[in-house]
Amino acid sequence: MKVKLRHITPLLIVLVLCISIAFTAVLEKTEEVSAALITKKTMFNAGSIIMLKFKLNIPSETQLFVHSSYGSTVINPDTHQGSQFTIPSFIANKKGIVTYTLFYQSKILTQGEIQITSNETTQIYLESYIGPPSIIAGGKDYTMHVVVPTDAYDNPLPDSTAIVMKHQFLETEKERIIYSKDMIGWTNIFSYNPSGRLLLFSKVNKKVSKEFSVDVFPALPENFQIRSKRKHMYADGNQITQFITSEIKDEYDNVISDGTLVDFVIKDTKGVMLHTQGSTINGQAIAKMLHPDKKETWEVKAYVQGMAESNTLSITYTQVLEDFNVQFNNNNREIIIGPLQSFMEQLIPDGAMVRMDIFKEQKKIDTKIKTTSEGIVRFLLQEGFYPSGSYDIQIKALGVQKEYKKTILQ
């Protein structure tokens, strides 16, 4: 059969139709937006400008959802209908993985992730901590030095960054290199035997930290000696006796901390415990006691409670007088005691205590205490309080006791 033009023409027309239909169909398909990341780089340094460029088959209004450990945000392209996005600095400055999702009208076009690493080209910062700020001498107690080397954007430098840690203590200066792990580098510094001050610092590359200091306090006190110091040996109830410790030290021969309280327990002749105390300065504590006002022997022992004790010191006070005068006047209602004389026959200093116990029918009804003035004490038994009758009177002064039985008051 001969192909004729009039046959071909309709076929051609049909073909053209078919192709055009097919073409339009294909064209409609290519209308759908698609995108692909052009930016090849997926590792960035923190702080650098991070631009993600996508290839869009059709320019359209897309948005990029960015998510990092610092938060999430949706950003618009840099230009209208553009395909280039700049990651905001609050994300771009931080080390970590950033995931991104490109949207077109809530349809996900493409997604992926980039990694931001700490920027070692910037200046390095050191975040360092030390604690506790005071430790005890002797090598058991320690302080911990922690360093987090970071870049300028506060991102920890990668693990195995070399950190030089140095400390000085008295004549010792020590240096140690450690490598950071899990972002931090740390070391324990144990105390030395002497007390003093430990100074520390750390260094990464050329960046150095500020100075830190840790006090090394002395350890627990060891036993010590005490001695006494007094103006005279008499029990005049006026002068002061000092009890002085030897220089108290710990087991490493450090003088213990100033202010350490030393208890002095004094056992008197009756077996009663008296008590005074002093806090140390340069290891020495001084405690004071007033002289007793009667013959007395004190057994003194000092303690740092639970930790150290002293020898027992025995100290004796001699009586200042043997006897004193008592004068009854005004129907025995006025009683004058004295003059009280001290060890050289001088008048006893003002303030010596004289005690008068008054008994009626073997029952103590009153105690009067007065202090001497120019060696004399005067008691008045007023009629209002002491009706006429017979009383027993007992007078005690400076360890001497006198009794007057059946004193008649009128």
Next chain:
Amino acid sequence: MDKSTNKYLISALLVGVIFHGTSIFFTLESTYDALIHLFFGNHYANNWFEPWNYSWYTGFTVMGYPPLVHQSIGLLSYIGGLKFGLFTVAIIGIILFITGIYRFALVLTSNRNVAGYTAIFAVFSSTFIETLHVFGQLPSIIGLSILLHALPEIYLWIKVGKYKYLVNALSLLAVTVTSHHVTPIFGMVFFIFPLIGMIIMDASREQVNSYKEVRFLLFFKTFLSLFKRIVSFGLGSLLLIIICILPYWINTKNNPITQVPIPHGSRDNFFEVTSSGLVFFLIPWGILLFILPYVWYRFYSKRYLFFGLSFTLLTILGTGGTTPIPRMMLGENAFNILTLDRFTLWASIMALPIFGEFGYRFIEGDLKKSIQDRYGGVYRRILGGLFMGTFVFIVFFTMSLGYFRPFQPQKIKMLPILNFLQQDQHDHWRYLPLGFGDQMAWLSAQTNAMTVDGNYHSARRLPELTTRAVERLENSKFRGVEGIGSLQQFLTVPEKYNLKYVFSNDKFYDPILYFCGWQRLRQLENGIMVWEKLNVPPLSSILPKEDVPMFQKLMWGLIPVGTVLFAFIINIQLIWIHGLKSKQKSFPVYFKFGIPYEGFHKGILKISHLWGGVMIIVFGIGFYKLYIKNAKQISPVNVTESYYDALDFKEFERAYSYLDPSSDKTKDQFMLEIAVTDGLLSSYAKLDEIKVNITDKTDSTAKVKALTSWITPLEKIDKTFYHELVKKNKKWFVKPSLYDLDIPPDQLFVENTAEYHNHGRRRISSEQTYHEDVLKQPVLEVLSAKIVTYEGRHVIIGELQNIDNVPADVVITGTLYENDILLARYNAKHQMKHKLMPKETTSFRVNFEGIAWVDQKERKPETFNPDEFTPMDFEDKPNTFDLQCAGNVATVDLYKGVAINELSVQKDHVEGVLFNSGLQEVTIPLLLISYYDENKELIWVDHQYLPEGIRPQRKQYFDYRFLNLSEIEKGENNLKNVFVNGLSNTVISDKVVPERKYDHQFASMIPVDGKGFSYIKLEINTYIGAPK
């Protein structure tokens, strides 16, 4: 009738505004209430629609008080500051009061001259002066004044029936409601009901020829005819009272006042408490007391009959606790909540028109004529002079009341405190002012910082406060056991309230602060001492509040000012034009009912004379009694009391003047002896009671025994003193007593002490404190701890040591559990040494203090005892406990210079001598006594304050009576749940002191053959009032 401007009213307004307006600048700020209103005003200025206020009481709602006055102060403060607002509102109040009383008098007497006199008298009435210049009750004044303005309108509505008057009346009533809640409610009863009665009476009168012909039947008929108007007005006002302050009612229902009654002078028996009688009876009544018969006579005339009843009722209610009637009438509950002075206020205000009428009649009316005719012109003038004199005297007396007997501490300069609170984040904690008086409200108004205290006690929520009859913590010393007890709870457990700073304006509170573990920070330029407590966490940034629905906030914020605007718009011409110059063609209807002042009733004149005579005699007797009581040297008892009174008030010159002039004690010597005595008794005690018994007396000599009891911040001290007295020149004198003759051995002595300084922040920075500037918490070790039960109280006792190398401030918190259920938590108060030197030990006791008298039925102790203790009520017996101890570096209050120099153990007591070997003067020594059993196990810790201080190188005697501990339930020593700075005590103990020598603890134990114990140990804590 004269229609021109009322010259009396104009003069009254002029004089009133000038007199009160200028003097409020000197009085208002030191009144009781004004600064509270100022504080509220400040609240509205900053938070108009937010009713929650954080400043006081850990938060409270301002919906507990009608807001109008406060909001006005707030609004005006935008123009010229808070004080401008306060004074402007006060001046408005003065104007409203004078015009209000004028209108009230006009209604009552129908005579413009009388009303004018009333206005002038009102300006100088002692009741108004007192309410404004002494009490500062602005809302009360404004509420009452507006109510007085409403009365003529109410009259006209009921009488005439025009709706215009109803609207006027209700609009004014609405303003009253929003300015003071009590005024309209009681105002209804005491002012409006009698007014309605009078209206009915007037209406009945119109139907007959005279009041005499008004009989009950007619009265009842008229009442029925006016019934609709009365009811419509009644319903309208009821509605207003409810709606205008609806949030107030809702708040009252939701947060009923749980506050126990707080004593108020107006409830006293005025004969017993004469000062209350003066302030709440004599002053408000003032000159009116002399014309009472006339007032009664007028009020019991038929027209005023209902006012007469109301007046009688008010007078009786105003007498408070003097007679049992008010209590019976009001019932126990209302009697204890209401302050009864308001009844006297209302009664005296109600009587003012009658007083005006009396004045008018006396000065230019029939009374003048009557007296002139009977007794002659001279007599009338003398009488008038006497009246004027008394009147002027009472005005002077009332105005100067605050000057001669200040109700408030001296004015405090707030700026240093405000600066302190702003610096260094100090406002992140709560603060507590002590001894500020009502000025604390002014401080609160100026700062953002919050306090646990407050000055509006109805709004309190903390049970620690509501269960106690304490106005404020700030002045707790005036409220005895409840005051100091409440204060101690806040000071002992300050962590609970984030309370870190105390501003002390009163030395009295210093010892209690010290012994509760507080320390002095520094003295501000204005003399206020700042105390701080370590280890208190700052406030959270979000604080709880009770929210209310939006509609309530809107109502609260809009209605009050709305009522003012509304009333202003529709009443303006009435208040001003009507009041000053009537443009109305005719006078209001009530002008018809005035009585002609012709012929003064002779009987009343006689009775009045009689009454005046009686009053003069009564006053004369009163003054004589006062003189005898105050005559200092008229008898041995008087002079002894005066002597102690002078010592109590530190008037040493006066005290010296009571000493025997022929004794060899010179004034210098006496002053010197006083100057060197210090201690709890001489520096911190207030004489509570003194009873002087004469043991022996001749014509010229006497011996007395003075039983004194003193209140100190720490405990009550009873002490007996004996004195000899002599009579010379008809005057009694006290013979001077002896003083300490002791002579210390060293003229000059030297002592080395370890002293500390903590820089705090080494860098001046507003940021958080640098890490390296934070000191390590001192390590403590608890040596023993156990629960002990004694006399039904469960306590935790134990011993603790500072094992660190730095001094420590120690806070011990104990918690009791019963099978893991928390029963109670409390801190150790004064039974421990809070400040420990390195290696120092202390015994401690944690009491579990309950909140006193939560149970209303429990009877409150009548007498004052600051040491009063309310044990916590436990349903179950605690079987386990934990102990949290926290150390912080201490740098102050580390004085350890007191030694036990002598001891003598007797059967039931121990006596001894303390010796102060150091450089500081010890103001209050505290003995801590630890009891041990035969196994040397700690079983109890007790304490005793010594009343006298110890100067350097001096001795002080003490005597301590042993307890009977045979009934004590000992507990097992258990250190399992003991933590120090959050770490386990056992771990610390093993690490820091592994080889502890336990026998050291036994070294200072004193063997005693006691009841239930075998050993005691004495420790000393010292409070130094003025560290060198």
